[in-house]
Amino acid sequence: MTGRPPSSYGSMHSDDYDEDDDDDFKEPPLKQTETRLRLYRSESPETAITERTQTHQSSIYQDGLFLRPQSITHKEEAFPARHEESMSLEQSELQSEVRTERAINEELNDRDVEELHERDLPEQQDESAAMEVPEERTEEPVYDYDEIVLHFDEPKEPPPCPPAGSGLQFRHPHSSLTLRHVLTAMVNSLSRLHPSDISYYKRSLSSHCRFRKNYPMIADLNDPLDLADKMIEVCGLGEALYLTVRNLQNIGKDDMAKILRKTCRRALLGYDLKIAHDRRYYSLYEGRCRPGQQRYISDVFVEPVTVIKGNREPINPENEVRRIPYTIQETVIRAADIFCPLPNDTKPIRTVMMTGIPACGLTVAVNKVIIDWMEGKTNQDFQFVFPLPAKELHLAKGGDLSFLETLSSYFAEAEDIGFIEKEDCLSLFIIDALELCRHKLDFENNEIVTSARKKAPLDALLTSLIKGTLLPNARVWITSHVTAAYRIPPNLIDRFVELRGFTDDKKEEYFTKRTTDPELGRKVFNHMKRSKALEIICHLPLFSWMVAFIFERAFRDPDYGKHPPGITAFYSQYIVVQMNRSFEKYRGCSVEAQKWRDEDKAFIEMMGKMAYRMILEGRDWFTVEDLTSVNLTYEDLRSRDELTTEVKRASEDNRTWTFKFVHVTIQEYMAAMYVYVAFRKHGKNVFISSQMSWLQSSSKDRAVIEMYRPAIDRMLASPTGHLDMFVRFLIGLVTPGTEDNLRGYLLNHYHPKAKGTEEVVKYINKKMKDNIHPDRHRNLELCLVELEEGKDEKGR
Numbered sequence: 001m002t003g004r005p006p007s008s009y010g011s012m013h014s015d016d017y018d019e020d021d022d023d024d025f026k027e028p029p030l031k032q033t034e035t036r037l038r039l040y041r042s043e044s045p046e047t048a049i050t051e052r053t054q055t056h057q058s059s060i061y062q063d064g065l066f067l068r069p070q071s072i073t074h075k076e077e078a079f080p081a082r083h084e085e086s087m088s089l090e091q092s093e094l095q096s097e098v099r100t101e102r103a104i105n106e107e108l109n110d111r112d113v114e115e116l117h118e119r120d121l122p123e124q125q126d127e128s129a130a131m132e133v134p135e136e137r138t139e140e141p142v143y144d145y146d147e148i149v150l151h152f153d154e155p156k157e158p159p160p161c162p163p164a165g166s167g168l169q170f171r172h173p174h175s176s177l178t179l180r181h182v183l184t185a186m187v188n189s190l191s192r193l194h195p196s197d198i199s200y201y202k203r204s205l206s207s208h209c210r211f212r213k214n215y216p217m218i219a220d221l222n223d224p225l226d227l228a229d230k231m232i233e234v235c236g237l238g239e240a241l242y243l244t245v246r247n248l249q250n251i252g253k254d255d256m257a258k259i260l261r262k263t264c265r266r267a268l269l270g271y272d273l274k275i276a277h278d279r280r281y282y283s284l285y286e287g288r289c290r291p292g293q294q295r296y297i298s299d300v301f302v303e304p305v306t307v308i309k310g311n312r313e314p315i316n317p318e319n320e321v322r323r324i325p326y327t328i329q330e331t332v333i334r335a336a337d338i339f340c341p342l343p344n345d346t347k348p349i350r351t352v353m354m355t356g357i358p359a360c361g362l363t364v365a366v367n368k369v370i371i372d373w374m375e376g377k378t379n380q381d382f383q384f385v386f387p388l389p390a391k392e393l394h395l396a397k398g399g400d401l402s403f404l405e406t407l408s409s410y411f412a413e414a415e416d417i418g419f420i421e422k423e424d425c426l427s428l429f430i431i432d433a434l435e436l437c438r439h440k441l442d443f444e445n446n447e448i449v450t451s452a453r454k455k456a457p458l459d460a461l462l463t464s465l466i467k468g469t470l471l472p473n474a475r476v477w478i479t480s481h482v483t484a485a486y487r488i489p490p491n492l493i494d495r496f497v498e499l500r501g502f503t504d505d506k507k508e509e510y511f512t513k514r515t516t517d518p519e520l521g522r523k524v525f526n527h528m529k530r531s532k533a534l535e536i537i538c539h540l541p542l543f544s545w546m547v548a549f550i551f552e553r554a555f556r557d558p559d560y561g562k563h564p565p566g567i568t569a570f571y572s573q574y575i576v577v578q579m580n581r582s583f584e585k586y587r588g589c590s591v592e593a594q595k596w597r598d599e600d601k602a603f604i605e606m607m608g609k610m611a612y613r614m615i616l617e618g619r620d621w622f623t624v625e626d627l628t629s630v631n632l633t634y635e636d637l638r639s640r641d642e643l644t645t646e647v648k649r650a651s652e653d654n655r656t657w658t659f660k661f662v663h664v665t666i667q668e669y670m671a672a673m674y675v676y677v678a679f680r681k682h683g684k685n686v687f688i689s690s691q692m693s694w695l696q697s698s699s700k701d702r703a704v705i706e707m708y709r710p711a712i713d714r715m716l717a718s719p720t721g722h723l724d725m726f727v728r729f730l731i732g733l734v735t736p737g738t739e740d741n742l743r744g745y746l747l748n749h750y751h752p753k754a755k756g757t758e759e760v761v762k763y764i765n766k767k768m769k770d771n772i773h774p775d776r777h778r779n780l781e782l783c784l785v786e787l788e789e790g791k792d793e794k795g796r
Contacts, residue, residue, distance in 0.1 A: 147265035147419050149176070167336040167378030174383060174424055176266045182237055183228055185263040186244050189256050190224035197251055198222055204250040208243060210234055238271030265419065266383060272413035273384055274374040281367045281374075281387075286545040287577055295514075301368050302510040304361050304541060305503055306335050306354075309496035313647050314357050314482065316501070316539055317620070319664050320532045321721045321775070330498075335365045336378040338497055339475055349494045350468060351476045355485050356499035357662045358578065358642045359542035362479045365499060366432050373428075382475070384420070384427045386411065390437035391585065396458050403452040403461050403470060420471065421452050427474045429465060434480035434487060435641065436585055441487050443467065466492055483638065483646040501539035510544055515552060523561070524551040530564040533725070537663055546570055546577070564782070566789030568732025571669040572741035575604070578642035586639050596745055603640060604746060606630040608674025611667045612686070615726055620664050621647070624655050643670075665725055672729035677746045679707045680754065687711060703756030704734055705763065712767060716776050724779040731760065732786035761787060 175181055193201060206215045211234070221227045231240035241264055248257035261268060283294035284301070307330035331342075339349045356362050366387070372378045373385050386407065397409050408415045419425055431437070439459040449456045449464035452471060456464075464470035466478070466488060478488060490496075502510060511528070512521035528534050528547050538544045547570060554560045580594065587593035610622060610630045624634050634654050637644060643666060648658035661667040678684045683702070687710035711730055715723040732738055734754045743749050761784065768780050 147176075148259065148263040165334055165337065165378075167372075168339050168381045173380065174266065174426075176264065177270065177383065179232075179237060182241050182264055182267050183225075183232065185260055186228040186231075186241065187224045189244065189248065189260045190227060192256060193224075193253070195222065197253070198224075198227075200251045201247055202227070204247045205231075205243060210239075238267060238274065241267055242271055265417070266425075269413055269417060270383060273386075273411065276411065276413060277370050277374045277385070277387075281370050284364060284367065286549070287542065287581075297364070297367055297371055300510075300514040301364065302502065302506050302513060302541075303335060303368070304365065304506065305332060305500040306338070306365070307332055307498055307500055309355070309498045313660075314355070314498055314500070314645065315647060315660050316536070316663060318536055319668075319725060320536065321724050322664070333497065335369055336372060338477070338495065339379075347494075349475075350472075351466060351493050352478070352495045352497060353485060353488060353493045354477065354479045354497045354499065355482050356479075356501075357540075357645045358481060359540045359662065360499045360501050361541040362481075362499060363432055364541070366430055366477075366479055370430070379428070381426055382428045383425055384414075385430065386414070386427065387430045387432060390431055390433045390435070393431075393458065393462070394438045400455040400457055401461075402455050403449070403465070405455075406458060406461060418453070420474075423473050425473065427471070428477060429471075429474055430477045430479075431462075431466075432479050433585075434478055435484035437462075437484075437487075441466075443489055443492070468492075481641060481645060483641055486649060502541060502544060503539070507535075507538050507544060510541070511548055514545075514548055520552060520555060521548075523555055524548055527551055527555075527561050527565060531567055533567050533665060534565060534570065537665055540662070542577075543570070543574060546573060563788060564785050566732060566738075566786045568669075568729050568735075568786055569738045569741060569789075571666070571729065572673075572733075572738055574666075575643070575669070575673075576741065576745060579604070579640065582640045582642045599636075600640070601746055603632065603636055604670075605674060605677060606632050607643070608670040608672075608677070611661070612671035612674050614667060615671050615722065618722060620667060621658050621660050623658060668725040669729045672726050672733065673742075673746070675707070675711075676730055676733045677742070679704070680751065681747060685710075687714070701752045701755060703759065704754050705756045705759040708734075708760050709763060712763065712780075715779070716767060716772055719773075721773075721775055721779070724776070728779060728783050728786055731764075731783045732789075734760065735787055735789075737789075738786075757787070 190198070190201070202215075202218050202221075205211050205218065211218060214234075217234070218227060218230055221230055228240070228244070231243065234240075235243060241260075245257045245261050245268065248254075248260065282296060284297040285294050286300065310330040312329060333340075335354075338352045338354065341347075341349055354362065354365075369379070370385055370387060373380070373382060379385075388410065392410070396406055401409070404414075404417065404420070407417070407420075420427060439462060441459065441463055443463050443466075446460040446463045447456055448467070449460055449470050461470065465474070466476055478493075480487075507528075508525050511525035512518050515521045515524075524547070528538060528551065534547060538547060550570070551565075579596075579600065583594055583600075607630075610626055610632075613629075614620065614622060614626075627633060627637060637659070644659050644661050646657055647660050650656040661670070675686050678686055679702075685707055687707065708731065711723075711727050715721075715727040718724075733742070734757055736753065739747070739754065743751065764780050764783055768777055772780075
């Protein structure tokens with residue numbers, strides 16, 4: 001075998017022959033129970049020479065390469081899949097153990113044929129029997145019916161310390177996922193093929209896209225090890241194994257394909273799962289799902305700050321008036337490292353609960369971890385990753401199923417994987433968006449399931465998986481809004497973590513990364529920073545997307561960016577987007593489900609009414625009793641949970657629960673929207689007492705100055721400025737560009753335009769000339785910016 005193509009895995013000359021090994025012909029075949037296996041090619045002269053002289057055919061397809069027990073053990077390098085040097089050593093070792101027919105032909109001569117034949121005929125018979133080892137091993141106990149186990153010596157030395165931020169990685173990879181195991185199985189299968197079958201196999205392989213144009217690279221390869229090595233070099237380990245199984249089936253070798261599949265069951269399942277994850281999670285929809293609007297997740301993803309949960313509330317209390325530094329006091333950790341134990345942890349982290357406020361990026365963080373695992377960047381100790389979106393858990397087949405049957409109903413690749421129960425099978429199950437789970441999760445009364453083969457209701461399977469009675473060696477990652485996190489008893493969670501959103505550095509990274517023009521990204525970021533309100537709330541990734549999306553298009557106008565940006569339009573669109581997202585979550589994505597119903601419009605108005613009362617009382621939290629006071633219930637809030645979050649739960653009685661809007665500026669905008677809609681839609685001025693309301697006209701097209709005059713006066717009278725943002729939003733809503741965002745939702749499509757906006761500008765200018773507080777003066781200037789920006793809304 002000369003002229004062998006170079007290999008990326010090191011020197012692998014299968015045709016090298018060492019004369020010192022002639023003694024091997026004198027040794028009888030070893031009869032040991034050693035479990036370690038190695039590649040060995042038959043050196044029987046009957047097959048190498050005698051039969052050729054009699055039939056003029058090579059009988060290598062009858063004997064070929066076989067797995068022979070040996071007493072010599074070799075030290076396997078730690079993490080061979082991660083280090084090219086160790087991979088080269090493994091394959092070089094395999095290569096040195098393979099002897100070829102041509103090498104034997106060169107060394108033997110006609111004079112020795114008879115002598116060697118008589119001496120080694122018993123050895124040939126024993127070795128031929130050894131060929132049947134894989135077939136015999138198929139009769140495994142029921143526990144191992146879905147894989148053939150080839151045992152290799154495990155490394156005795158501890159694994160090397162993983163690089164910082166690389167994920168879990170606390171032990172050696174499983175031997176069946178190593179290059180040594182897969183290459184051994186592939187060569188063993190290919191070596192049993194007749195030369196004509198090898199040619200047929202290569203022609204079938206040439207139909208694959210990777211070899212269609214480069215068929216010459218495999219056309220002259222007849223040695224099984226050469227062919228397997230070239231396939232791994234071109235395709236990678238998983239795809240090469242998959243192609244080998246598929247092409248064995250194509251040429252009618254179903255039995256050989258079945259043995260190879262069972263021998264490399266874990267490697268094949270891992271490859272199939274990664275392909276499935278790539279199709280499902282490689283793209284990202286920012287905001288709502290719209291055809292053609294997806295982006296590759298790695299092109300736009302910037303990891304939010306993740307912390308191990310402390311006693312701090314998840315809400316950022318800072319706004320433009322109340323300057324409170326939003327510093328991270330808890331232990332910061334990467335999402336990929338949430339299963340890494342800290343130095344003071346005494347036991348492994350099995351179950352992790354990750355929470356966060358709406359729009360903080362929980363689902364996107366999960367998708368990125370899955371993609372990183374798929375690409376081999378982090379958490380490579382997880383042999384398999386199974387995402388179980390809570391929204392889809394109720395779609396499983398009816399009736400009681402075993403956990404294995406449940407998995408196969410979600411993942412067609414995960415059929416007959418009994419080995420998942422073994423201690424050496426480390427898997428990760430991700431239950432995303434727990435708030436959408438329709439199962440009761442009754443941890444007290446559900447049946448306790450301990451076997452993945454036992455049939456039980458899905459609710460019992462989930463609770464047993466989280467408890468750890470089912471698959472105790474697996475890891476479980478649960479994501480949830482705070483309002484649903486209490487469905488899991490705290491004693492079952494080993495670690496609580498929270499997503500806090502973007503820091504200032506992360507914001508800049510996001511705005512510059514998501515566009516192909518870095519200069520445009522910097523312009524967008526700098527323009528956003530001109531508004532302190534936008535700079536603060538852009539710690540929410542969803543809000544950052546909205547700002548970037550709008551500004552990138554606005555800057556198509558060369559005259560855009562001369563004035564500081566207005567903020568009212570962003571909040572109007574944010575409310576609409578979040579409500580639509582809640583419809584998608586709880587109702588579905590159909591056209592009918594996406595329509596705004598009367599109860600949805602009433603919900604927004606009543607939440608605004610409650611927010612206005614909270615501002616007047618000087619508080620930023622509310623309870624179920626506050627909801628009742630505006631004719632809402634907790635169920636109304638729970639099914640539209642994209643604007644609020646739970647921050648405190650004193651007992652199981654929901655009357656003791658405390659809630660907040662996801663940001664204080666959301667509360668201020670909701671209050672302003674309620675006041676504006678009440679005046680424009682219902683003709684009611686909330687600043688006028690009920691005793692005086694009978695003196696006022698109830699016309700819906702009155703001049704808006706009647707509403708703005710008392711609002712501005714109250715703002716100027718406030719020593720703390722707690723009405724500053726409220727009045728700015730209220731004035732920003734009157735302009736055509738921002739009011740249009742409410743049409744079709746809270747205002748009619750053909751509602752008459754507002755009258756008297758010029759008088760509002762005059763009144764603001766008049767008040768600015770008075771001797772008022774500098775902060776109030778600055779806020780009135782920003783009110784004029786809202787009026788100016790909302791006139792045309794160019795590019796929006």
